[in-house]
Amino acid sequence: MALELFAHPFSSYCQKVLTALYENGTPFDYRALGPDTPENGARFAGLWPIGKFPVLADDGHMVAEASVIVEYLDLRYPGPVRFVPEDRETALEVRMLDRVFDNYVMTPMQRIVADFMRAEAERDRRTVTEAKALLDRSYAWLDARLDGQAWAAGEDFTLADCAAAPSLFYADWVHPIPAGMTNLKAYRARLLARPSFARAVDEARPYRPLFPPGAPDRD
Template identity: 30%
Template sequence: MTTPVTIIGSYLSPYVRKVLVVLQLKGIDYRIDPIVPFTGDERFSAVSPIRRVPVLIDDRVTLSDSTVICQYLEDRYPSPALYPSNVADRARARWLEEFADTRMGDVIIWRLYNEVTINPYVWGKPTDQALLQKTLDEDLPQVMDYLESQLPAQGWIFGELSIADIGVAVFFRNAGFARWQPDVARWPKTAALVQRALALEAFERLKPYEHKSLRTPIPQQRAALMEMGAPLTTETFGTAAPRRGPMST
């Protein structure tokens, strides 16, 4: 391919991170427009009808869902394979990715990360302490107990690294941004798998950009990332004023 793939979406989104890790593992060149979805302009609404990130644009398609994007990348660039070859394992890998996207997204992004970071810093809304406490005491342990029942003590979930390991691990970066780490004694298998995954070079190389995004006010993020040499697009779909998307509460 001559033209690099374009990815729209902030380095802080777990769904964007999933796609960037897959691109990296498959050796696919990309440029990123690291916008927070709330700041997307009208052209963003056209490429992402529910105003969510990530969006992938390449020479063939425009897609706006991380699962659909990763499956497309696997179909178009099959090597290295990131979905198990066994049909039942492949289905289970998709289920674990779906569990992560839906339930971990709900608990870790829409409650934990939202309450600790997005509400106060994007919308100027104070943290809902009761909701945060319930998330920490009930919802997160429930998610962790389920993962612990599904994950192996050693190695990757399906032998080789797959979309299931990646899809689960990406959410723990955001949990960490909200200052939550899994209890290793209570959930040893999950904690170990996440540690193994996040230590991969494909995850490691994103960390400086994540840290910079976390510490930089939204309007200055693009310039700050450019200064560090992030592989940015030349144009942006971002604007100054944030607004909620149609599915955002």
């Protein structure tokens, strides 16, 4: 039985896994979630009652959480690109950066987006201000760290870059990376040019009108 990915193309965490799958050309069946595919939604609910996607199904075995799915692919379906290095110290750095992008870029970005989804009277200025401040600190730290590096953890594309791609893609939409942070801006551009992530971005283009703050006319 083929791998099955239950996902939505506009979801940042789904794009994280799709980037890994496309990077190595791993065969899988895309079980898109949405109102047009209720059968996929029913199966997804049975696999993972928590209801958070993406979810990977492998011959009856369910794997949840994007970072874990990428590591699972690295373990069970390895390809030319290894997402977690075998060297344990380097692997720790990759996993740490994966957490940085998820927790300190993706999460504050999602808080800003979520605030746009509230009724005007229910919006929380403090939450948005704090989220933007966290993004500013994260941007500055990442810009300094990326000096002289091709990818997040060095010269190799890894799990950290799978996390960085959708994180920085959407974060720059809601709170633009300052012009002076040339390392970080150039890194985001390299991620967008990477064929695996570029494919995920292109597949999500039809859903841009649904982006609550309004998608910018770029990327």
